[in-house]
Amino acid sequence: MEFVVEERVKTHIEVEIMDSHRQPNLPVINFSEESMQPGTSSWLSACNEVRHALEKYGCFLATYAKVSTELSDAVFQAVGELSELPLETKLQNVADIAYFGYVGQDPCKPLMESMGIGNATSKEAVQSFTNLMWPSGNDHFCDTLHLYAKLVRELEETASKMLFESYAVGKYYDSYNKSTDYLLRYIKYRVPNVEESNLGVPTHTDKTLITILHQNQVSGLEVKTKEDEWIEVEFPPSSFVVMAGDAFQVWSNDRVRAALHRVIMKGSTERFTIGLFSHQKGIIEVPEELVADENPLKFKPFDNFGYLRFTLTEEGQAENALKAYSGV
Ligand SMILES: O=C(O)CCC(=O)C(=O)O
Numbered sequence: 001m002e003f004v005v006e007e008r009v010k011t012h013i014e015v016e017i018m019d020s021h022r023q024p025n026l027p028v029i030n031f032s033e034e035s036m037q038p039g040t041s042s043w044l045s046a047c048n049e050v051r052h053a054l055e056k057y058g059c060f061l062a063t064y065a066k067v068s069t070e071l072s073d074a075v076f077q078a079v080g081e082l083s084e085l086p087l088e089t090k091l092q093n094v095a096d097i098a099y100f101g102y103v104g105q106d107p108c109k110p111l112m113e114s115m116g117i118g119n120a121t122s123k124e125a126v127q128s129f130t131n132l133m134w135p136s137g138n139d140h141f142c143d144t145l146h147l148y149a150k151l152v153r154e155l156e157e158t159a160s161k162m163l164f165e166s167y168a169v170g171k172y173y174d175s176y177n178k179s180t181d182y183l184l185r186y187i188k189y190r191v192p193n194v195e196e197s198n199l200g201v202p203t204h205t206d207k208t209l210i211t212i213l214h215q216n217q218v219s220g221l222e223v224k225t226k227e228d229e230w231i232e233v234e235f236p237p238s239s240f241v242v243m244a245g246d247a248f249q250v251w252s253n254d255r256v257r258a259a260l261h262r263v264i265m266k267g268s269t270e271r272f273t274i275g276l277f278s279h280q281k282g283i284i285e286v287p288e289e290l291v292a293d294e295n296p297l298k299f300k301p302f303d304n305f306g307y308l309r310f311t312l313t314e315e316g317q318a319e320n321a322l323k324a325y326s327g328v
C-alpha cells in the first residue's frame with residue numbers, strides 16, 4: 001500500500017464546518033505495517049512526505065494502527081488511575097529535570113498536571129515507576145504502559161529514519177538511535193473556571209528531537225504555521241501528532257522547523273494527552289552533508305540535556321533560547 005499524504009480525511013460534518021471556516025490542516029501520513037518496510041517504493045515516497053511535512057509545518061498527523069483502539073483505551077484508563085492517586089504519592093515521582101517528574105499546581109499553568117516516566121521503553125524502568133506509585137503492585141498498569149511506549153517508539157524510529165534517508169544521511173541513523181532517550185508523560189488539563197483563562201500550555205517549542213502526542217478525543221492542541229496562522233489540530237482516535245523539537249531542528253541545521261504550539265481548552269470535558277518525548281543522550285553534531293554554501297552551519301555541537309536545563313533558567317526563557325544556547 002502506498003503512503004498517502006493528503007489533507008486530513010474529514011467527516012461529512014467537518015467538511016461543512018471547514019468550508020465555512022477555511023481552516024488549514026496538518027498533512028496526514030499513513031504508517032501502515034507494509035509501508036514501514038525500508039526499501040519499498042512506498043517507504044521511499046513516505047520519506048519525502050515526512051521531510052516535506054517537517055520542513056513546512058514541523059509536524060504531521062500519523063495514522064498508526066499498531067496501537068489498537070483497545071490498547072489506546074487501556075492506556076488512557078491507566079493514566080487516569082495514575083492521576084487519581086493521592087498528591088503525596090504522585091509527588092514521590094521526583095526527577096532532576098523538572099518536567100520529567102510530577103508537575104502540578106503551577107500558577108503559570110493552573111489547568112495542567114503532568115507526570116513523567118523516564119526511560120519508558122525499558123520494562124525495568126516502568127516496573128520501578130509502578131512500584132513507586134503502587135507499592136503493592138499494579139501489573140496491568142506496568143504491562144500496558146510498557147507495551148504502549150514500545151509501539152509508539154517504533155513510530156518515532158520510523159519517522160526519524162525516514163527523515164535521515166530523505167536527507168541521504170541514513171548511515172548516521174543507528175548511532176543516533178542508540179543514544180535516544182524516551183520519556184513518556186501524561187498531561188491532564190482540567191476545565192477552566194468561569195473567571196479563568198483557558199490557556200492549557202502557552203506557546204512553545206519542545207526541547208526534544210521528536211514528540212509524539214496522542215489524546216483522549218478532547219481537542220485543544222494548536223500549531224502555528226510559518227504564515228502565523230493557528231491550526232486547531234483535530235486528531236481521529238488512531239492518529240498521533242509527530243512533532244519536531246528544537247534538538248531535531250539543530251540536527252537538521254535548521255531545515256526542519258520545531259513546531260510552535262499551545263493548548264487551549266474549549267469544551268467542558270477534561271483533556272488527557274500522552275506524549276513520548278525523545279531526547280539525545282550524547283552531543284548532537286550537524287551531519288556535514290547538511291552543511292552547504294547556501295545553508296552554512298547554524299549550530300555548535302549541542303547537548304540536549306544541557307539545553308533542557310538551560311531552558312529552565314531565566315536566560316533560557318527568551319524567545320531565541322535555542323540560538324542563545326547553541327547558535328554559531
Ligand atoms: O497536550 C498537548 O496536546 C500538548 C502538550 C505539550 O505541548 C507539551 O507537553 O509540551
Ligand SMILES: [Fe+2]
Nearest residue numbers: 204205206261
Ligand atoms: Fe509541547
